[in-house]
Amino acid sequence: MLSAKWKIFSLSCLCLALLSMAPSTVSLAQAHGECCLPCCAPPPPVEVSWCVVDPCTGCKYEVSACLPACCACQTPCLLEWRKGLFGRKILTYKFDCGECVTVLITRHGAKVK
DSSP states (O other), X not given: OOOHHHHHHHHHHHHHHHHHTSOOOOOHHHHHXXXXXXXXXXXXXXXXXXXXEOTTTOOEEEEEEEEOGGGTTOOOEEEXXXXXXXXXXXXXXXXXXXXXXXXXXXXXXXXXX
């Protein structure tokens, strides 16, 4: 049979474990101070379209991708291109906002990856 000391010790450990799992009642404003206000969510992504030129054939394709709103009025520049399998071309475009988009040109047209 367990002694009274072990029963009290077991009960204390159980209470301590339950209290440590209890949710905190400190709000976010209290944790960071009253000066911090919640910030606004960024604007939703917008669809940006631009013209892609096949570097081997000169054919032009219009492609579009969903990008952050800050990239909406920017024209991307071709960062690199390489040959892929089955005659595909893989082009990487970079916008001034820092976003990169990979375009895959197949025999049937261009696709955004």
